[in-house]
Amino acid sequence: MSAFALKIPDDVVDAIHLPPGDLDRELHKELSLALYQRGILSSGKACALAGMTRWEFEELLGRHGISRHYTEQNLDEDLDYVRSHQ
Template sequence: MSDVTIRVPQDIVQALRLPPDAVQTELQRELAVALYQRGILSSGKAAALAGMNRWEWEELLGSRKIPRHYSEEDLDQDIAYAARGQ
């Protein structure tokens, strides 16, 4: 599969009230957040789509109070993995 281009009409781009050089970055971040919230993208893939490292991505999620998709089962697996390393 190749890259996907989303067309945004110029009047909508202007309505965003963002500097022209920030439009693409902001739209990619918003798409990444929306897809992560809906469970369509993992945190790592959403961070990559947003063009952010994991630390920046986690800060963005925290600032927006977006719950992480991390279950008790995930925690148990992480604890078991860490315990095996000792």
Template sequence: MGKKIVVELPEMLKLPEDEVEERVKVELAIRLYERGILSFGQARRLAGLNKWEFIELLVREGSGIPYDEEELESDLEVLGELS
């Protein structure tokens, strides 16, 4: 497994204590994905979400849906096979 990082967060966080870790992981995953530091798969795993949950989260956050040229080519191949 990965490295464990311990961070002290200010008391002013307006989150229930039992939600802090999950929320920080989700926020970090989104921002690192947006900046290209984490891949889509890495970010969704950090957030603890499956592919579709992470896509929904990105849409809600205004980050858009990830779809690259490789995925397009794969989809076109599948469509060609179905025709």
């Protein structure tokens, strides 16, 4: 696994009104939401970035009013998968 460091100026970090212990986790969640909303990350990768389960991420999307990217084609693929594993 590769790591990526995001440099945030100290004055910006100081302006974020979160406890220091929550900062990293909250920034990961916010980044995952933004990238998912823009269609840059799939929901699975956004979940991984946020450090959340699928259900937790789905709830987070709902709380932020972000539409899920789920098409009829996705539904057909999911139904085909379920049928093939019965």
